[in-house]
Amino acid sequence: MAMPVPEWGMGMRIVIIGCGRIGAHVARQLAAAGHTVSVVDQDAVSLRRLGDDFPGCTMVGTGFDEAVLQKAGVADAEAVVVLTNVDATNFMVARAVVELFGVRRVTVRVNDPEFSAVFAELGLKTVDLPDLILQRVDELLASDG
Amino acid sequence: MYVLIVGGGKVGMHVGRTVLEQGHEATVIEQRLARAEVLREALGDVVVLGNGTLPSVLESAGCGRADVVAAVTGDDAVNLLVAVLANRHFKAVRSIVRLNDPRNERLFRLSGVGGTVSSSAILAELIEREVAAQRVRTLLSFPSGGVAIVQVDLSSKSSVAGARVRDVPWPRGTLLVSVLRGEEVLVPEGALTVRAGDRLLLLAPPAVEEQLQTLLAPGAD
Structure with missing residues (x-):
């Protein structure tokens, strides 16, 4: 299922770094919505989460390796979503995507809420999962049940 | 001075010990509990888990x-x-930063992080210097391995300096291809006299490299 270079098709060109349960879910949904998706993970086994029918390109390698990002099509990507479960890795991947490839739409998953403010301070757009859950809980507590 | 060390592996422990021995203050941050205990036993109460x-x-x-x-983890x-x-x-x-993969150097620099120390880059440089010190340099090896193009700078200590090409006892299987003298490229005819400082290009089997060195560039210059 691995193709060396993504053949960009319909929709937006999106590269996803990190194919855990979250990365795989996001990748599948974006592909189903008609976008052209390419996924990078350092573990070939993780990429199996995408399923045999995944229409996008997959790439085994380190997410901040320039050659890997190049092959994954980051140079032509309109957006990159960084979704590994290690904050330091996500930070370095985001730096690579921004500095080496000049991608402007980059979103980074935050695993430890402490990094939310730090990453924002360093100029990264973040998705803070623990905080999103907290917001939901707050809404729940404020509702009538 | 106060030195904060992140990463208590072999490198971090060594740095911590050295800093403490020199009478400075140090703290080592280590994530692994068992490793933090080892550090505490070795360095004292200077470990943050x-x-x-x-x-x-x-x-x-x-x-x-x-x-x-000092950021010295393996990651x-x-x-x-x-x-x-x-x-x-x-x-x-x-800040002093350990660079594990030299390919990441550019990204570190672009992120405003200087002071990187890369053991593999240091090793590569040492090896390069060592290779440069060798007087017979292999410029090109052919895949079959039977013969290579090598370069030797003719030493003034060589008995060959001042001799005609045809009189030189070339090792078996060796062919003189060209003689570079300053900007000049000389055709290695038998009557040509080679001089100290000439750069000789030869086709030679790898086995005769030492013989070539003894013949053309003996001793340390």
């Missing part, structure tokens, strides 16, 4: 007052984040 990329952990380890922050992503935090978040005076 925790994830050194977390600002709260850096804060409690005194990152704000550190003279030097370049961790080292980069620590250095960026130390520089921008804590305004630390100096």
